[in-house]
Amino acid sequence: MYGIVNKAIQGLVTENFGKESWEKVKQKSGVEIDSFLSHEPYPDEYTFQLAGAAAEVLNMPLKDVLIAFGEYWVLKTGMQHYGSLMQAGGNNLKEFLINLPAFHSRVMLIYPNLTPPEFKITNIDDNSLHVHYFSQRQGLKDFVVGLLQGLGKMYQVNAQILISQTTENGADHDVFIVKW
Numbered sequence: 001m002y003g004i005v006n007k008a009i010q011g012l013v014t015e016n017f018g019k020e021s022w023e024k025v026k027q028k029s030g031v032e033i034d035s036f037l038s039h040e041p042y043p044d045e046y047t048f049q050l051a052g053a054a055a056e057v058l059n060m061p062l063k064d065v066l067i068a069f070g071e072y073w074v075l076k077t078g079m080q081h082y083g084s085l086m087q088a089g090g091n092n093l094k095e096f097l098i099n100l101p102a103f104h105s106r107v108m109l110i111y112p113n114l115t116p117p118e119f120k121i122t123n124i125d126d127n128s129l130h131v132h133y134f135s136q137r138q139g140l141k142d143f144v145v146g147l148l149q150g151l152g153k154m155y156q157v158n159a160q161i162l163i164s165q166t167t168e169n170g171a172d173h174d175v176f177i178v179k180w
């Protein structure tokens with residue numbers, strides 16, 4: 001994944017737990033890169049190793065690290081570094097999610113060699129919808145929960161995320177029910 005993802009893990013750890021914790025995470029991960037370049041691609045393993053090491057060093061379940069990372073990605077990386085791109089996604093949570101399937105095609109103008117996630121939106125109602133998530137990677141379900149929670153916070157609505165099916169239970173893709 002592009003270095004910006006690893007840099008965001010660094011930001012999440014450093015801002016919440018300090019520079020020393022990040023040094024410990026880096027050491028434990030075995031990833032021997034001093035500073036990541038946002039626009040440089042790195043092996044996916046690096047990202048998973050860093051997230052796993054963060055869970056160990058911070059003594060948190062990996063699930064919670066991934067949820068916190070999803071929120072950080074939207075509220076810090078997205079809003080602070082790509083504010084106009086995020087704002088162009090929609091005027092409210094429902095609009096943003098309906099537009100989500102096309103979102104990474106715009107991100108690809110910035111990161112052309114992206115291996116993006118795929119989303120499909122169904123069951124659109126006044127106060128809920130279903131987000132279908134397809135990925136070539138495994139183990140990022142909780143990251144998506146955090147992303148969806150982060151979007152709720154971005155639009156200042158009380159969003160509830162329920163997992164209705166997951167590849168962990170044999171389904172071919174994950175489905176999240178988002179209610180607000």
Ligand code: HEM
Pocket residue numbers: 001002004005074077078082085086100103104107111113114115116117118134135136137140143144147148151
């Ligand atoms: C301006 C905001 C955003 C940028 C710049 C961005 C960029 C990226 C980048 C660089 C990756 C790594 C993939 C790679 O390097 O091959 C990625 C992955 C991902 N993004 Fe985004 N993204 C943004 C917003 C979002 C939002 C709002 C969502 C969903 C709610 C999202 C969902 C994901 C997921 C789930 C992945 C993991 C890849 C996978 O599932 O295979 N992103 N994104």
